Amino acid sequence: MTSARDWRGFLFVAPFLLLYSVILIFPLLRGLWLSLNQVDLFGAGHFVGAGNYVRLARDPVFGASLVQTFEVTLMIVPALTVIALALALALNRGGRGAALMRGIFFSSAVLSVTIVTLIWRFMLAPDAGFLGFAAKAFGVEPLPFLSDEHLVLPALAVTTIWWSVGFPMLLFLAGLQQIPEDMYEAAALDNAGRWTTLWRITLPSLRRTVVLVVMLQTAAQLQLFGQSQLLTAGGPSGASRTAVLFLFETAFGRWELGYASAAAEVLFLIILAVTLTQYWATGRATAAQDGR
Template identity: 45%
Template sequence: MTNRTPQRMRRDGRAALIFLAPFLIIYCVFLIFPLFKAVFISFHDWELAGGYREWIGFFNYEDLWYDDYFWKALGNTMRFAAMAVPSMTILALLLALGLHGHGRVRAVLRSVFFSSSVFSVTVVTLVWQMVLSPDRGLIAPIFRSMGMEPINFLGSVEWAMPSLVIATLWWGVGLPMALFLAALGQIPDELYEAAELDHASRWSTLRYITLPGIRHTVLLVLVLQIVGQFQIFGQAQLMTKGGPANTTLTLVQYIYNTGFRDWQVGYATTIALALFVVMAGFSMLQLWLGRKGDDQ
């Protein structure tokens, strides 16, 4: 094999840069520039209309540290993610294991479970508001048939957050299920045939063949779910409006209220940067744990 000359290498480098240029331009314009712009705005008392901009340094970050609503919204968001991420991952994996394989019934069921993912958040919230309504909801007759008063799920401090989690699971389980189905299809059939010849139990097959074979997909799903669930907004905004008593107020809701209702764009950007740091931290932790497991 002949070594490439420096001139050939420079020509290849220029060609690679030309092909990468469209992506790099879009990436910088829509991701890198807004990130640095957000950091810049967070050091200002910045109004939404743009009529007043004053440099205030770290004052927004100091306010954030002593803001009880921020810590309440952060706790609610982490609580929601702690409930939704493991539930979504496990449910999607169980559905993928049950629907993996050939057959018309399985194909139809895969389409059914994935179809909810294409709905908008408005449709999802309307459906679940009708299901959970204590007056004419689909669940209300079940309580009345047992002589019980229907629970106001969305108006209850104890049940509002679990209701949002259930609606989110129904809405978002299709994509992780599809990812798990794709990963299961990549496991060689010879491994399962060898396990069958050795009379391995289903649990042993799942533990020693299936789960190790899809561990990278499990990590991918967990990271995607962490990033996605920390950004919950539509369900809480349309179903509970952050109530009752701010028990479902999320960080993105707080950012929205601060920026578009109170016109405090500088402070809203500070909250958004805090959310970015939290999501990045959890994602990096999950990736580190996944790589540590691979090394072992």
């Protein structure tokens, strides 16, 4: 009887397991096999073992793309988390005005990366862009955000924050609405001020939401691609080439699928290691606070 019930349970989840294997497991294993071969789109290729990985370790372009990926991620994730939390705190109230503002701030999240880059190309262009006109109006020389090696990554970060802020804002709003109202009523009875309530009640209650937002955004920004390709094409002089853009150029520019697959496996392991480290570190911090 138990065996028949187990089989019925397996048949129930079998369609999902099949789809999961086809969409995720098979491409992962296929990519791992490709990374061990020297292959392109037009030939069968041949087995080279760890040769692609040795080549990656010696490739300064790939190394620079990883460094730039980490730099832009560090620019985006903390700022995005703080801005999204601030917006959620400001808009966590009833009324049509707050609902309208929530819709406005979330609206950028539904835009495609192509539209986002077109908007910010218009904003950042020093000659014909909005910021360029504003700088000239104040008698200041416009900054070449997209053609200066020191400004291009901050420009990508600002573009990405503007585009991505809506979803983490909604996560924080959901977290805020789960905090019991009687906690705030008790704080009011104790004459706790706004900052005391924020630091003693709101932020500790949002700890898990903050962890979720940071982990999701870190994994997402380590895969940043569209903004870099469409806004700057990796320039100037490769200063905004991210790891995924390196993969794209290698696979579809030079047709080196094996080499690109090896780079993809390395990036996958980096993202996995970073997110697991974040989960472990925040788990220990949460356990330490709960044990007080």
